[in-house]
Every structure is written in C-alpha cells, then in structure tokens.
Amino acid sequence: MRHDHLISAAQLSRADVEAVLDRAAEIDADPAAVRERHAGTVLALCFFEPSTRTKMSFDTAMKRLGGETIDMGSVESSSVKKGESLADTVRVIEGYADALVLRHPSEGSAQMASEFVDVPLVNAGDGAGQHPSQTLLDLYTIRENAGLDDITVGVMGDLKYGRTVHSLSMALTNFDVRQHFVSPASLRLPQSVRYDLREAGAEVSEHEELAGILPELDVLYVTRIQRERFPDEREYRAVAGEYQIDLSTLAEAKESLTVMHPLPRVDEIDPAVDETAYANYFEQSHNGVPVRMALLDTLLDSP
C-alpha cells in the first residue's frame, strides 16, 4: 500500500485491495505460518464509541500475528472525559504502540488523528464517515462468492449515515461493478459520496424499492435503518417494513444471490434466511480476522 494510514476507501487502488485480499487468502489457508510474524508488536485499540465486534476482530487479528494489544478502555473512565483533545490522546498513545486503530464518533477524526502520529493508523469508523477495514472484509466476501468484476451489487438501508456503505461503494469503483442503491428518500447517499462516485465514473442508480432491481443482483448488501433517524415512530414504521428481507422477498432473486450485512442486524433480515445459501453475513463477519491480519501485516513493517 502506498500509504501508512488507512483512513478512507477512496485511497485504496485496485492493486491495494487485491494485495490485501490475496494476503488474507494466504493467511486464511495457513494461519500457522504467521503465528509469530509480528511478535513484540503492540497495537493500540482506541475506541471512543463502543464496538465490540470491530474491536475484538482487530484484537484477535493482532494476537494471531503474534503481537499484543493495548486498550484505552471506555471513554467514561479515560482522560477524554476530562476534556483531553483527540490530538493529544493519540500523540500520547503513539508512544506506547506500533500502530493505532481508531473508532471515533466525529467525521474526519481519523484523518485529523493521522496528522498527529507517525505510526500507522487505521480508521475503524469515524461517525457517519468511513469504515475502510470493514470494506476490505466485505470485498473479500464478495470476491469469494461472486467475484469482483462484471457483477451487480445492490446496497440497501441507511445509505446516508451508513459509513460501511460509503466505504464499500467507493472501493467498488475500482472494479467492474454496477451499483444500485435502495433507501428511503430521506436516507439517500450523502452528496459527498454521490460526488465521489460520479467523479470515479461509477455506474450507479438509486431506488426507493428493491423489487424492481432484485432479480439483477449478484450481491445484496443490507444495512440497518436506525429508528433514531426518524422524527417519529410512525414515520419509521412506514418505511422500515419496506426494507426487510425474508424468504418471500428473495423469491425473485437469482439463485446465486449473496446476501450480506455488516451486523449487528435488528430485524432487516428474517432469521429464516440464515439457513439458506443466500446468507453470507456470518461468513462475512468471520472474514474480519484474516482480512485485518492481512491489513495489519501490510501496514506494519515486515520483521
């Protein structure tokens, strides 16, 4: 990778993505080969908002490479509560660690933090901004199931605040992918993402309903529509049902359709779907460890 930090999916070229995914596949095939590869390396997990899965996934990835992790603990118990700036926090933690993973509720936080540290920094979610390591595991899952070229991907749910969607849609522009976005009008992709997709020459279209495009899809990526985004419960109820997947919804889908979800889900995907060949969200989640191992291996200096 040309960069020491991973802040946004927009900085990933096709070659960058392929290098990480290939490495992840190698690791997946022979995890024992990298068991001591980063012995002595310390990764700092700086999570300013709770995220059990992403944090545990990075934690596991570092440990399986032979390294160790340190954790700043909950924000409530840290100096952040006393009003310390993020810039100061990461500069202090940089002194303890060889790399940093940052999850923070403000957009642009990872970009800013990376300007204050010299060790590699991975953006593990900045508010409604980006979540590029999630994107790498999403791409890995798509590649395993459908390939990454000449496919049609539908992305459905909260596209406005969904950082996993923002990163994924940008990364997909490196490949020959037709993208369909399905959401309530109020939760369309933000202007900045639409601008970047247009600039990247992406083939995209936007819809309010899934039905019309479902039969074309090779991949359906579902995200949660958050209740708190709606001014009143009735308005939420009115749209929420439209964006739920169950077996009857999928009757119109290709047999080979891959259904994905960054998890956690609430009621977007009926549990009955879990038992079908469509369901790939748990596999997707498991892919987080080898992909993050590959990413850390790429960003850290090789021993």
Add this chain to the structure above:
Amino acid sequence: MSDHELRVSKIRNGTVIDHVAAGQALNVLAILGIDGSAGESVSVGMNVPSGRLGRKDILKVEDRELSPSEVDVLSLIAPEATINIVRGYEVVEKNRVERPDRVVGVLSCPNHNCITNANEPVDSKFAVLGEELRCEYCGTFVRESFADHIDAS
C-alpha cells in the same frame, strides 16, 4: 452615493476593495474581522451603480492592507472584486482576486459532527472545487452562502 463621490473621499493609506457583489460588503468586513473596534476608519458604499456589475458594493479601509489568505477568502464571496492598495493617496497595486485551491482556517465546516468543530488543534481546510468548497476532513460540501460559515472567532 455615486461612484464619483466615493472617488472624492480618497484614503491616504490602506485598501480599496471594489466590485464587490451588491449586498456583500458587510460579509467582507466580517471576513476581515473589521468591526471598528480597532479604530480603523472604514467607508462602505452599497448598491453603487457599476458599469460592469450593474450594482456593486465598495469598501475603503484606512491603514489596513489585506493578507493573501484574506484575499483568498474574499474571492469566495466577491469573485469579481478588485483590490487596490493605496499608499500616499496613490493606488500602488491593483489586483483582481483569484480563487485559491484551498481555504484554510477561515470558514467553519457546516457539519456539526465534523472533527474540525470539536475543539481540536486543527484549522478547518476546504478544497475549492469549481464553485464549491469541500471539507478536507469530513467531505461535506459548502455551496454559495460561504458568508454563513465564516468563523467569527
């Protein structure tokens, strides 16, 4: 007040900002942080007839020469402006404003959840893309009403 009358009230040293879009004069003062508290003498002409613009605003600020970053930001709300530097009653420099590639530290990001609005030790930074600005941290676009986002602090 006609253009002719304005020309009569010449300043000795300072800056004349001419060809400002009509109605933008007070925003220009806001950008420059001029509120009279430093004792500067400021003359403002608003809706003055102009051959080029139809109507324009014009400002004369005594004993103040604009810095390049001030001129950059000025260009966003007054793209047609000309800046005349006056010394000893003579115009010694006459410049058109030019759109910069980047505006640093002057506008605040309209995204309240942007890290640049969070009391961190960073300046706001916007890339200038045609007629729009884009926050280099959160990606949010600012169009047109730039004056609404002037960081008063």
